[in-house]
Amino acid sequence: MKKSVFLGALTVAGIAAGAAAAGTLDDVKARGTLNCGVTTGLVGFAAPDANGEWEGFDVGVCRAVAAAVLGDGSAVEFVPTTGKTRFTALASGEIDMLARNTTWTFSRDVDLKFEFTGINYYDGQGFIVPKALGVSSAKELSGATICIQTGTTTELNLADYFRANNMDYEPVPIETNAEGQQQYLAGACDVYTTDRSGLAATRAAFENPGDHVILPETISKEPLGPLVRHGDNEWGDVVRWTLNALIAAEEYGVTSANIADMASAPGDKPEVNRLLGTEGNLGEMLGLDADWAVRAISVGGNYGELFEKNIGENTPIGLSRGLNAQWTDGGLLYSPPFR
Amino acid sequence: MSDTHQHSIAFVRDTMLPEAPPPAMETGIVKWMRENLFSGVSNSILTLAALAAVYYLLAGFLPWFLNGIWDAPSLRACREILQGDVGGCFAVLTERWNQLLFGFKYPSEEYWRPTLAFVLLFAAAAPIMFPNHVPRKLLIFSGLYPFLAYWLIWGGSILSPVFALLGFVTGYIVWNRLVKQSFAAGFFGAIIAALITWWIGGMIVEATVSDNTLLAAVPSRDMGGFMLNMILGTVCVSLSIPFGIALALGRQSDMPIIKWICVLFIEFIRGVPLITLLFVANVVLAYFLPPGTTFDLILRVIIMITMFASAYIAEVIRGGLAALPKGQYEAADSLGLDYPQAMRLIILPQALKISIPGIVNVAVGLFKDTTLVSVISMFDLVGMIRGPILASTEWNGVYWELLGFAALLFFVVCYGISQYSQWLERQLQTDHR
Numbered sequence: 001m002k003k004s005v006f007l008g009a010l011t012v013a014g015i016a017a018g019a020a021a022a023g024t025l026d027d028v029k030a031r032g033t034l035n036c037g038v039t040t041g042l043v044g045f046a047a048p049d050a051n052g053e054w055e056g057f058d059v060g061v062c063r064a065v066a067a068a069v070l071g072d073g074s075a076v077e078f079v080p081t082t083g084k085t086r087f088t089a090l091a092s093g094e095i096d097m098l099a100r101n102t103t104w105t106f107s108r109d110v111d112l113k114f115e116f117t118g119i120n121y122y123d124g125q126g127f128i129v130p131k132a133l134g135v136s137s138a139k140e141l142s143g144a145t146i147c148i149q150t151g152t153t154t155e156l157n158l159a160d161y162f163r164a165n166n167m168d169y170e171p172v173p174i175e176t177n178a179e180g181q182q183q184y185l186a187g188a189c190d191v192y193t194t195d196r197s198g199l200a201a202t203r204a205a206f207e208n209p210g211d212h213v214i215l216p217e218t219i220s221k222e223p224l225g226p227l228v229r230h231g232d233n234e235w236g237d238v239v240r241w242t243l244n245a246l247i248a249a250e251e252y253g254v255t256s257a258n259i260a261d262m263a264s265a266p267g268d269k270p271e272v273n274r275l276l277g278t279e280g281n282l283g284e285m286l287g288l289d290a291d292w293a294v295r296a297i298s299v300g301g302n303y304g305e306l307f308e309k310n311i312g313e314n315t316p317i318g319l320s321r322g323l324n325a326q327w328t329d330g331g332l333l334y335s336p337p338f339r
Numbered sequence: 340m341s342d343t344h345q346h347s348i349a350f351v352r353d354t355m356l357p358e359a360p361p362p363a364m365e366t367g368i369v370k371w372m373r374e375n376l377f378s379g380v381s382n383s384i385l386t387l388a389a390l391a392a393v394y395y396l397l398a399g400f401l402p403w404f405l406n407g408i409w410d411a412p413s414l415r416a417c418r419e420i421l422q423g424d425v426g427g428c429f430a431v432l433t434e435r436w437n438q439l440l441f442g443f444k445y446p447s448e449e450y451w452r453p454t455l456a457f458v459l460l461f462a463a464a465a466p467i468m469f470p471n472h473v474p475r476k477l478l479i480f481s482g483l484y485p486f487l488a489y490w491l492i493w494g495g496s497i498l499s500p501v502f503a504l505l506g507f508v509t510g511y512i513v514w515n516r517l518v519k520q521s522f523a524a525g526f527f528g529a530i531i532a533a534l535i536t537w538w539i540g541g542m543i544v545e546a547t548v549s550d551n552t553l554l555a556a557v558p559s560r561d562m563g564g565f566m567l568n569m570i571l572g573t574v575c576v577s578l579s580i581p582f583g584i585a586l587a588l589g590r591q592s593d594m595p596i597i598k599w600i601c602v603l604f605i606e607f608i609r610g611v612p613l614i615t616l617l618f619v620a621n622v623v624l625a626y627f628l629p630p631g632t633t634f635d636l637i638l639r640v641i642i643m644i645t646m647f648a649s650a651y652i653a654e655v656i657r658g659g660l661a662a663l664p665k666g667q668y669e670a671a672d673s674l675g676l677d678y679p680q681a682m683r684l685i686i687l688p689q690a691l692k693i694s695i696p697g698i699v700n701v702a703v704g705l706f707k708d709t710t711l712v713s714v715i716s717m718f719d720l721v722g723m724i725r726g727p728i729l730a731s732t733e734w735n736g737v738y739w740e741l742l743g744f745a746a747l748l749f750f751v752v753c754y755g756i757s758q759y760s761q762w763l764e765r766q767l768q769t770d771h772r
Binding site: 039092205 | 414415418434435438443444618621622623626713714715716718722725726727728729730731732735736738
């Protein structure tokens with residue numbers, strides 16, 4: 001039985017090897033589902049709910065791409081990846097795109113041969129301290145004991161930051177975020193440091209979240225974004241401009257509530273018309289139809305709606321927009337024009 | 340002289356004393372406690388210390404457990420109900436029990452299928468585990484069980500397990516025909532016959548593939564939870580024992596090629612951590628296979644874990660073989676038995692009996708090692724807890740309840756295996772000592 005499966009797999013492999021020469025966009029269309037790599041679970045960004053449906057901020061990007069390409073936001077095969085398996089899964093072609101809060105760095109882009117298609121969340125390393133400690137700035141942390149995950153970039157960032165500010169600290173090495181929460185709550189360290197989105201999620205799980213404050217300093221740049229394989233630029237464009245469409249939609253005030261109205265007939269804003277396909281032929285240039293962006297925005301709303309629904313201030317995680325506000329509101333989100 | 344004696348004693352009792360109960364200190368619970376708990380100063384101190392430890396453990400555990408909340412939509416709701424009291428939030432178990440047991444993608448209306456397969460597992464294992472207490476005819480069911488269980492859990496066309504079974508049957512028939520001429524002819528003939536059957540069967544299954552099967556097909560990627568641990572544990576343990584025996588015998592063989600293949604295999608696999616083999620199965624194989632291939636991940640993992648466990652079991656059995664006195668081998672030879680007969684009738688029954696504790700040790704360790712698949716993003720019980728459940732906004736922060744539940748499930752299974760092995764040792768005891 002097992003051998004028959006194996007032989008069957010080999011046969012399928014032979015057929016698939018012939019088909020793989022075509023571009024990823026054609027592969028996805030032919031397959032009818034998008035294989036999207038996500039995390040095995042990160043609060044607010046990707047996790048299955050009680051019914052097994054994937055939810056979260058990164059998941060929203062996958063669904064938008066699937067809706068743009070295939071017309072169905074649920075035509076996604078979510079492939080959970082760990083920090084160790086994510087890049088091989090993408091490089092080997094097991095997944096078409098990776099939306100797994102992955103930091104855009106030089107070596108990942110250049111050396112690992114991936115193409116980051118934009119930034120959907122600007123993260124950065126921060127500190128959480130108990131309110132009782134009476135600290136209001138990271139500059140006052142000299143001499144503190146700090147819980148830190150070993151073997152991560154956060155460890156190096158921390159050392160750099162304290163050296164640059166001429167302070168000393170005592171590290172308490174931990175292995176996982178869960179361990180970090182326990183050690184911090186048990187008082188094994190005064191301070192816990194990791195990405196700010198992670199700190200917010202951690203604090204949300206505390207029994208008394210109000211007793212802990214996240215310090216204002218951000219000591220590193222962690223731009224997170226979806227990525228695809230090097231060398232398939234048509235597919236990279238689809239993912240890049242789907243993300244840009246979500247961001248631009250918020251800027252232009254296109255929401256999942258009013259999009260049906262706005263897309264029914266050309267309005268008086270030319271840029272919105274081009275985005276929604278009532279004017280021009282942007283969709284055709286991408287190899288998609290004219291309604292691609294309408295479908296991408298309808299499935300989960302624009303960038304702001306995705307943010308508010310999954311990680312925004314009304315959710316238990318309660319992240320404020322901060323750097324992730326539109327450029328018109330003082331943030332960094334800036335979609336190139338749809339022209 | 341006797342008179343003087345009479346007068347020197349003031350009182351002589353001439354009736355028996357009535358029977359009195361033994362002193363309170365020398366009877367019942369008091370005596371037991373004096374003998375077992377407070378027989379000396381140091382023992383008394385140890386007893387008191389142990390009592391204090393038990394008290395502190397229970398004082399911490401019982402309020403947490405008895406005060407636990409079993410019905411709430413999220414951890415925050417639990418805390419609101421508790422209002423700062425001590426209490427576990429077991430609501431996560433009542434809400435997510437199905438995900439913990441079956442993974443989050445197995446269709447819920449099909450849960451009866453793995454459950455039935457699990458119940459039938461006992462019926463299939465009984466004739467092998469209790470050969471003297473169960474009718475031998477049930478062994479036929481044991482032989483059919485792997486195919487039945489595969490069909491129940493994975494569903495899809497019934498033809499694939501049927502052809503898989505047919506492959507073994509034709510292989511066996513060819514083996515029976517050819518083995519009288521020579522062992523090699525029988526061995527390779529059987530393998531070729533089975534492969535041809537599987538190949539033809541595979542084509543027929545592909546040709547007749549349809550969506551309207553009796554049981555809906557569930558892809559391997561949707562397996563998860565404790566079900567995945569049980570699948571990996573049972574399949575790998577039951578496969579690795581025959582492979583382990585073959586490797587152990589091969590290592591003792593006089594034929595140099597076979598001997599060195601076995602030695603290399605065992606030493607290589609034992610020298611590599613299981614987690615490395617799992618990464619190879621998950622990640623590296625994807626580079627060797629053509630792009631777009633989906634060579635079933637569970638199958639890859641089963642192969643790797645089986646290889647790992649067989650290498651360990653081979654060494655355990657080799658220990659059993661080495662413990663047999665040389666006279667046993669010579670006795671078998673002098674009876675005129677050939678090699679398979681000597682092994683089957685004389686050597687292996689004794690060697691395996693000696694190896695039982697070691698084999699059980701490997702089996703229990705292997706079963707717990709199946710949780711390692713969570714690092715290659717398979718959602719077994721621990722993977723479900725660490726990934727999806729702790730990452731949901733509702734249950735982020737519930738550690739003790741979930742991991743305690745996982746520990747309980749594993750304890751039940753492992754304790755069961757260990758109790759069975761002790762029973763088996765008593766059954767097989769011939770008492771030479």
